[in-house]
Amino acid sequence: MKKKEHKECMSALLPVRDTLDIIGGKWKLLILISIWEGNKHFREIERSIPKLSTKVLSKELKDMEENQLIIRTVLNGFPVRTQYTPTEHSKTLKKVILELQNWGINHRKEIFGDTSEKDNSIRV
Amino acid sequence: MKKKEHKECMSALLPVRDTLDIIGGKWKLLILISIWEGNKHFREIERSIPKLSTKVLSKELKDMEENQLIIRTVLNGFPVRTQYTPTEHSKTLKKVILELQNWGINHRKEIFGDTSEKDNSIRV
DNA sequence: GTAACTGGTTACTAAAAGGTAACTGATTAC
DNA sequence: GTAATCAGTTACCTTTTAGTAACCAGTTAC
Numbered sequence: 144m145k146k147k148e149h150k151e152c153m154s155a156l157l158p159v160r161d162t163l164d165i166i167g168g169k170w171k172l173l174i175l176i177s178i179w180e181g182n183k184h185f186r187e188i189e190r191s192i193p194k195l196s197t198k199v200l201s202k203e204l205k206d207m208e209e210n211q212l213i214i215r216t217v218l219n220g221f222p223v224r225t226q227y228t229p230t231e232h233s234k235t236l237k238k239v240i241l242e243l244q245n246w247g248i249n250h251r252k253e254i255f256g257d258t259s260e261k262d263n264s265i266r267v
Numbered sequence: 268m269k270k271k272e273h274k275e276c277m278s279a280l281l282p283v284r285d286t287l288d289i290i291g292g293k294w295k296l297l298i299l300i301s302i303w304e305g306n307k308h309f310r311e312i313e314r315s316i317p318k319l320s321t322k323v324l325s326k327e328l329k330d331m332e333e334n335q336l337i338i339r340t341v342l343n344g345f346p347v348r349t350q351y352t353p354t355e356h357s358k359t360l361k362k363v364i365l366e367l368q369n370w371g372i373n374h375r376k377e378i379f380g381d382t383s384e385k386d387n388s389i390r391v
Numbered sequence: 392g393t394a395a396c397t398g399g400t401t402a403c404t405a406a407a408a409g410g411t412a413a414c415t416g417a418t419t420a421c
Numbered sequence: 422g423t424a425a426t427c428a429g430t431t432a433c434c435t436t437t438t439a440g441t442a443a444c445c446a447g448t449t450a451c
Contacts, residue, residue, distance in 0.1 A: 156296060158371025159364060165374070167291050169409070172280060185428050196410060201429060211378060222418050222427055232377050235370065240283060242366045246359065247282025250289070253356050254335060293439075309398050320440060325399060346397055346448050 165210055166236065170195055174203050175233065178213055183226045212236070289334055290360065294319055298327050299357065302337055307350045336360070 166172055170192070177191045189200050204227060207213045212233035216226045290296055294316070301315045313324050328351060331337045336357035340350045 155368070156300075158369075158375065159296065159367045161371040161374060162367040163287070163291055167287055172283065176280075186426080189428095194410090196412095197429065198411085198431090199409065202409095210374070217428095225428060232374075235373065239366050239370045242363050243283045243286040244279070245282075246363045247285040249359065250285060250334070250356075251282065310396080313398095318440090320442095321399070322401090322441085323439065326439095341398095349398060 162239065165206075165212070166239070168203075170199055170203055171207070172240070174200065175207065175212060175229070175236070178227055178229050179233075183228065185225055185227075188227065207233075286363065289330075289336070290363070292327075294323055294327055295331070296364070298324065299331065299336060299353070299360070302351055302353050303357075307352065309349055309351070312351065331357075 166175075173192050173195070174188060177188050180191075182188045182191050185200070185204075188204075189195060189197060192200075204213065204215070208215050211230055213227045213229055216228070218224045218226055290299075297316050297319070298312060301312050304315075306312045306315050309324070309328075312328075313319060313321060316324075328337065328339070332339050335354055337351050337353055340352070342348045342350055
């Protein structure tokens, strides 16, 4: 798990910070969803997310592997291919994401009085 | 509401991003909780959070006011005092925070096999 | 009158996050 | 043999976020 500077914060917020570190950032959720959707290989994931660079994807995949959200397998054979598969643990994040999404939708209503009924569900 | 660069992301993730922008960052949750706990005045909030600078607090309070999580009232009288009070809308975040916290706790168990039973509930 | 408090702002600096592009070695298709 | 694909790494640059510290006007206590 990634250690960041949280020395001074209330201990009850530590797990909250952990979660935010794992799903925060510009790309982490996009990558996770791409893998959930069935994209398995590095270039496949990369191509599925416009404007995502090789460097960032590489770094994020390492973080996600460390956090046991995905498993990296090197398939021997020619050419050697790398496979990324989501863990069962990663899927427990879906509930959290849904909660964040619901709050966000409600927040927009609160701020803009937006009552439009678009289908905003995440299909994963 | 703060507009950031989300042009290219899936529309279903937009509300998720909104929520993450609002509770993400190093200080936002700490400040919100401090206000929930009853701290009302600028210096009072500042002093309640070690290492939080005047500049950052000022900026975060503006964001939070924009997002209707708090209300800023200037009380006329001498000396003129400013009061920050949480909105009812802000309190709907508690459920989200609890969800993040629970996931974080479970995640630690998953990663470290940590089964220690500390009282980690946020009292707000 | 001077030191300390109120609620901030401003300018400068440092660190973190993200972007760009070139490059690696190995393999395959033409 | 040349170009393209695979899975990345490396170096450098820009943007964003946060930290440091000085400063403002107005008020109060001594």
